[in-house]
Amino acid sequence: MASESLNVIALISGGKDSFFNLLHCIRHGHRIVALANLFPAVDGANEAVDDDLNSFMYQTVGHEVIPLYAAATGLPLYRQPIRGGALHHERDYDYTSGEHKADETESMLLLLRAIKDRHPEANALCSGAILSTYQRTRVESVAMRLGLTPLAYLWKYPVLPSPVNEVADDAQLLRDMAVAGLDARIIKVASAGLDEGHLWERVSSAEGVNRVKSALRKFGAPQGAALGEGGEFETLVLDGPAWLFKKRINVPEETRRVINEGGGSTWVMLRGAQLQDKHTDADEATSPESSIRSPELFDSKFQSILDRVLSTKTAEYRGEEASGALALRILGNKFSTILEEDDDFLRFSVLAKPSADRTSIEVEMQSIVSQIEGLVSSSSLDTAQITNTTIILRNMADFPKINAEYGKLFPRANPPSRVTISCGHLLPSGFSVMVFLTVPKSGVNPHRNGLHVQSRSYWAPANIGPYSQAIDVALSSKTEQTGLRAIYIAGQIPLIPFSMALPPPSETSHGMQVVLSLQHLWRIGLEMKVQLWTSAVAYFAKSSSPDEMKSNAQAAGLAWRLAHGSPEDDEDDENELDPWDLKYNFQHMTLAGDEQKARARLPDWSTFTLRQQNEPESCIPPFFAAEVEELPRQSTVEWHAHVGLSQIEETSVEIVHHPETTSSCWRAWHVFVRTATATLVYTTLAHVPSRDHESTNWEGLRKELSALYAGSVRALGLTPPVSPTPHLAYIEAVSVTSLWSDVGDAGPSVPFAMIPCHTIWSANGERIKCVAMYKMTLGLPLNE
Numbered sequence: 001m002a003s004e005s006l007n008v009i010a011l012i013s014g015g016k017d018s019f020f021n022l023l024h025c026i027r028h029g030h031r032i033v034a035l036a037n038l039f040p041a042v043d044g045a046n047e048a049v050d051d052d053l054n055s056f057m058y059q060t061v062g063h064e065v066i067p068l069y070a071a072a073t074g075l076p077l078y079r080q081p082i083r084g085g086a087l088h089h090e091r092d093y094d095y096t097s098g099e100h101k102a103d104e105t106e107s108m109l110l111l112l113r114a115i116k117d118r119h120p121e122a123n124a125l126c127s128g129a130i131l132s133t134y135q136r137t138r139v140e141s142v143a144m145r146l147g148l149t150p151l152a153y154l155w156k157y158p159v160l161p162s163p164v165n166e167v168a169d170d171a172q173l174l175r176d177m178a179v180a181g182l183d184a185r186i187i188k189v190a191s192a193g194l195d196e197g198h199l200w201e202r203v204s205s206a207e208g209v210n211r212v213k214s215a216l217r218k219f220g221a222p223q224g225a226a227l228g229e230g231g232e233f234e235t236l237v238l239d240g241p242a243w244l245f246k247k248r249i250n251v252p253e254e255t256r257r258v259i260n261e262g263g264g265s266t267w268v269m270l271r272g273a274q275l276q277d278k279h280t281d282a283d284e285a286t287s288p289e290s291s292i293r294s295p296e297l298f299d300s301k302f303q304s305i306l307d308r309v310l311s312t313k314t315a316e317y318r319g320e321e322a323s324g325a326l327a328l329r330i331l332g333n334k335f336s337t338i339l340e341e342d343d344d345f346l347r348f349s350v351l352a353k354p355s356a357d358r359t360s361i362e363v364e365m366q367s368i369v370s371q372i373e374g375l376v377s378s379s380s381l382d383t384a385q386i387t388n389t390t391i392i393l394r395n396m397a398d399f400p401k402i403n404a405e406y407g408k409l410f411p412r413a414n415p416p417s418r419v420t421i422s423c424g425h426l427l428p429s430g431f432s433v434m435v436f437l438t439v440p441k442s443g444v445n446p447h448r449n450g451l452h453v454q455s456r457s458y459w460a461p462a463n464i465g466p467y468s469q470a471i472d473v474a475l476s477s478k479t480e481q482t483g484l485r486a487i488y489i490a491g492q493i494p495l496i497p498f499s500m501a502l503p504p505p506s507e508t509s510h511g512m513q514v515v516l517s518l519q520h521l522w523r524i525g526l527e528m529k530v531q532l533w534t535s536a537v538a539y540f541a542k543s544s545s546p547d548e549m550k551s552n553a554q555a556a557g558l559a560w561r562l563a564h565g566s567p568e569d570d571e572d573d574e575n576e577l578d579p580w581d582l583k584y585n586f587q588h589m590t591l592a593g594d595e596q597k598a599r600a601r602l603p604d605w606s607t608f609t610l611r612q613q614n615e616p617e618s619c620i621p622p623f624f625a626a627e628v629e630e631l632p633r634q635s636t637v638e639w640h641a642h643v644g645l646s647q648i649e650e651t652s653v654e655i656v657h658h659p660e661t662t663s664s665c666w667r668a669w670h671v672f673v674r675t676a677t678a679t680l681v682y683t684t685l686a687h688v689p690s691r692d693h694e695s696t697n698w699e700g701l702r703k704e705l706s707a708l709y710a711g712s713v714r715a716l717g718l719t720p721p722v723s724p725t726p727h728l729a730y731i732e733a734v735s736v737t738s739l740w741s742d743v744g745d746a747g748p749s750v751p752f753a754m755i756p757c758h759t760i761w762s763a764n765g766e767r768i769k770c771v772a773m774y775k776m777t778l779g780l781p782l783n784e
Helices: 015-029 068-073 105-118 132-143 172-180 206-215 300-311 361-378 397-407 508-527 546-564 567-574 579-584 698-713
Strands: 007-010 030-038 077-082 124-126 148-150 183-189 233-239 247-250 254-260 265-270 276-277 345-350 388-393 417-422 433-440 446-450 470-477 479-491 538-540 622-626 635-640 643-646 653-658 666-674 680-687 728-732 753-757 759-762 770-778
Touching: 007 015, 007 105, 007 538, 007 728, 015 124, 015 172, 015 233, 030 068, 030 105, 068 276, 077 105, 105 132, 132 148, 148 753, 172 254, 247 254, 300 508, 300 635, 345 361, 345 753, 361 397, 361 433, 361 622, 388 397, 388 635, 388 753, 397 433, 470 508, 479 508, 508 546, 538 546, 546 759, 622 753, 643 759, 666 698, 680 698, 698 728, 698 770, 728 759
Parallel strands: 007 030, 007 124, 030 077, 124 148, 388 417, 538 622, 728 753
Antiparallel strands: 183 233, 183 265, 233 247, 247 276, 254 265, 345 433, 388 433, 446 470, 470 479, 479 643, 538 635, 622 759, 653 666, 666 680, 680 770, 728 770
8 A cells, every 4th residue: 555755845933733744754664854933023033022924824933043953954945934924715725816925825936946946856745734725735736736745644543443443532643643742832822711721731642632631522512523633722832753853852841931912812922942962772763654653544333334345245135225205204205396307407418519620639628628718608607606527538548637627617726526437439430539417507506516535645536637526506596496415426446545455356356345345435525524435336347247347336226225214223323332431431422512422324214214224235325336437547446426415404305216117127216305395306217127138229218218207206106397407427338329410410319418338227226228317396285
């Protein structure tokens, strides 16, 4: 799992997090070429002042000690004063705005540019971000502009697996710092519960951790408080392992002066700091590998899933696609209206114009980009509002070339999520790239959230480039908000997050890739508060035989089913500690208040009707596997959950599965989600042919799709929409003729997102000819 060695500039504030992240960089074989620090601009040369800058971005208290780190570590240190202020208070930093040059973030750009002039070999930047998106996105913005790979190994550290056989602890990071030999002292407190008596506490020690947690607990502190993430306290590192710190820093007690700012904020002014020689006999046996803990790759849930997938023989796979009852007890079966599908989104399918020069993939992509700009502009929208895209390539080797052109669409923060696959010769003849995109209609749901982590960490793969891990938008019905939010997550491949490399080849690597990429999907879903997936596909690169692909589909189907678990799994999580322990036992009490204790659940079983909660096998959303030509990075699998839903009310979801509709070859699933203003229905249709490779004309298949969709809706006692059109379809290309019918000068006809596949399979290993997805919105039941 080793990664290539990078040459790292380490941003340091003097605090524990920046130094501990630096230690993790060394742990993974990277070389620190320089230390970088920004300090408050004052009159005189580095004179201490009687107030703290309280920067939004940088720790400044204790800055007078920073110059000693050069001699203490033997690393070159570069410093510049902070210029400007926190002009942009948005969580995500947009450096394209005209006023960004006066923001304090840009001081970092100037400092790092000067360091790169001195150290042109530098190609990475590390910082101590743990939970602060505000800080992380600003560091990433600067790093990417300078061509530096951002490293943030502490990102989401509190949610990562604890050491084996140890109880989860929200202060595990501090305990790991203690094992590493980091000496971090509290030099500022700014929280009720922490007072002057905690100043100079060694927080990177068992005693210090317990004292801080005990003090904060009295005030119901939020997540991350034990780590100082909410500004509860700030620290200064005096020493660390001998393989980094050659000398330690000492600040005599008589030269430390306490400054009380008022409002609960108190800090220590440090004068007279000096270096001391170290006695390193005991440290000489330690090494980065032995003293710096890397969290386990899999958390306990997904390790259990991996064990089950690896131990299950092909013949033992069994499907549990139970049929949901047709009577929608809480939803009713007579609705006032049925609205057209996707009335809140626009969907575009884009190929290069037939007249474009398609001998160059870059020119072909330029034609697509130009069309996307025109389509979005003609709808009174901006490309920044696009939520998600799917890119299909003829050759995956063309990905870097098209990516450069594609990225020009999204100069600002939080570009759309993206799925990228190669379908080889299955694309329309003469075309090498095809793009599908979704964008909310103008004025329908303007408020959007994004997750775009570009730093390497232990949490999930970094998204370096013009795509986000996830985009979250509101769902509407006839421009009226439903209260639901839709989350579109990028396709997830099985990269090891800290190295951004695939697992090494082995007998178990195939199953490992299936489960690891599914864990990435789950972690991002939990971060975005997804409660339910509407459906999912696992793309697989072309297999050597149908039997291999069938086995792939069954393994992924098993992992999908196990990941959903059952309501009892949630109860086990909640009751693994006795309520008395949670309230009174010092070891197990949490820092969070009742509202903050509510953890995200995926799936959130409380959203299902009570009947379905008692039939958990009926609550698993539809899943299938699609065999394509190739996937990014030569990975085996790429998971794509079509829509994640959040802000769902309790007992408002029902999944209805028709094992057979009016035709024995078709299966249908309907996911009903009720809101205060409407009911949304996500439908998945699958065609399971009676014989392999029976040929069907595409136009005939489309008509059959419409008829079957209408029939499945009528079976629910509902009136189907007029002229229903799927928003997405997967088609086994070998069994469908005339898939890309030509319409003259307009080129191939692509009426909606159509993904051509070599084969398609159910979770049970059944061969599927076609999968189509629909969405419709129902008015409120008439009886309400």
